[in-house]
Amino acid sequence: MKRTIKDYNLDNIKNSEFLQILLTYTSRAQQISETQQRFHTEDNKKIIDVHFDLEGKISGISDNLSQEDFDELKKKIQSILIDGQVEKIGQSICFSHEKITGSYC
Numbered sequence: 001m002k003r004t005i006k007d008y009n010l011d012n013i014k015n016s017e018f019l020q021i022l023l024t025y026t027s028r029a030q031q032i033s034e035t036q037q038r039f040h041t042e043d044n045k046k047i048i049d050v051h052f053d054l055e056g057k058i059s060g061i062s063d064n065l066s067q068e069d070f071d072e073l074k075k076k077i078q079s080i081l082i083d084g085q086v087e088k089i090g091q092s093i094c095f096s097h098e099k100i101t102g103s104y105c
Helices: 015-026 067-082
Strands: 028-033 036-040 047-052 058-063
Touching: 015 028, 015 036, 015 047, 015 067
Parallel strands: none
Antiparallel strands: 028 036, 036 047, 047 058
């Protein structure tokens, strides 16, 4: 089934985080082409094809998941990557041989 990026809640998460969730969900991944990666279970009962544009951004997703499996995966994405997010401020102390006047990331 062809699903949109919004179906998977990809608006607020990084591609790498999403792909890691797919790998833990299916346990196997295969590079099909330069613009397509397949995630699948060992028995190939669950297949998720992720399509990328030439810049490496996810452009589409197709799968053979039942609605029940899709809902389970969507809940996993929601609970791991979206729910409970809070803004945090961090600080790093770095050393340099060159003089640095200031930096903000």
